[in-house]
Amino acid sequence: MNAITVKDLTGAMNLTQPTTLYAANEHRIFWLGNTDETAFRCNTYLIVDHHEAILIDPGGKRHFAQVIRRVAQILPPEQVNGMVLCHQDPDVAASMTDWLAVNPSMRVFTTPRTQVLLPHYGRSDYWYCDVSSHPVYTMPSGARLNFIEAPFLHFPGAFVTYDAQARYLFSGDIWAALDLDWTLVVDSFEKHVPKMNLFHLDYMASNLAARGFVKRIEHLAIDAILPQHGSILGSQHVAAALDYLRQLHCGTDIIYADLENDHGG
Numbered sequence: 001m002n003a004i005t006v007k008d009l010t011g012a013m014n015l016t017q018p019t020t021l022y023a024a025n026e027h028r029i030f031w032l033g034n035t036d037e038t039a040f041r042c043n044t045y046l047i048v049d050h051h052e053a054i055l056i057d058p059g060g061k062r063h064f065a066q067v068i069r070r071v072a073q074i075l076p077p078e079q080v081n082g083m084v085l086c087h088q089d090p091d092v093a094a095s096m097t098d099w100l101a102v103n104p105s106m107r108v109f110t111t112p113r114t115q116v117l118l119p120h121y122g123r124s125d126y127w128y129c130d131v132s133s134h135p136v137y138t139m140p141s142g143a144r145l146n147f148i149e150a151p152f153l154h155f156p157g158a159f160v161t162y163d164a165q166a167r168y169l170f171s172g173d174i175w176a177a178l179d180l181d182w183t184l185v186v187d188s189f190e191k192h193v194p195k196m197n198l199f200h201l202d203y204m205a206s207n208l209a210a211r212g213f214v215k216r217i218e219h220l221a222i223d224a225i226l227p228q229h230g231s232i233l234g235s236q237h238v239a240a241a242l243d244y245l246r247q248l249h250c251g252t253d254i255i256y257a258d259l260e261n262d263h264g265g
């Protein structure tokens with residue numbers, strides 16, 4: 001079977017079913033959709049590999065019914081055996097207890113700093129996989145997920161997930177965008193920049209945090225960036241996306257701009 005990638009996606013979207021973003025060698029990636037017409041649209045993705053299925057950014061409680069309906073269009077939801085929680089924000093992780101009710105043996109892939117907070121959603125009796133100590137997870141096909149920490153973008157324990165077979169980077173809040181004229185895949189990067197600015201200028205910690213993260217991932221071959229909010233960036237936009245972060249002035253750079261050259265002397 002020929003590989004399907006984000007390059008094959010046209011502008012036409014059917015929001016009543018999952019969208020295949022990648023399919024090759026028994027390894028498939030879906031966008032599960034979100035019909036909410038909100039600027040803060042949340043993306044949930046599902047990686048299916050033989051008998052395993054892992055949710056990326058499962059989402060809040062409000063969208064759980066919709067997400068599980070989409071999963072059920074692909075496989076029995078109780079077959080989902082893992083979820084990647086890139087940080088603990090409710091829009092990423094609040095549905096974790098609902099998913100644990102569906103499959104109590106579901107693994108939770110996250111960092112120790114996130115793990116400290118997750119039990120506040122009401123359950124701590126789950127299978128926690130520490131992605132800081134175990135940064136690679138191999139799926140049944142041999143496809144590897146690499147977990148890469150992204151400190152202070154925006155949470156101290158935030159991380160991204162790189163699917164080495166698809167060459168897709170699940171970036172969580174990094175490269176997230178807020179807009180009402182949403183499309184699944186970015187067309188013009190230039191027009192997308194103000195939408196990313198709406199999020200990054202307020203949420204991301206600093207230029208140093210952004211540049212430090214780029215150094216960690218710039219060696220990767222990336223065919224698509226899949227953020228938790230906004231649109232997917234195809235391979236033609238990856239170089240510009242890295243540059244966007246290198247040049248980003250945000251967070252404390254803006255709030256404390258007057259202290260920039262003030263070294264306390």
Ligand SMILES: [Fe+2]
Binds near residue numbers: 089
């Ligand atoms: Fe967040």
Ligand SMILES: [Fe+2]
Binds near residue numbers: 089092172173228229
């Ligand atoms: Fe978010």
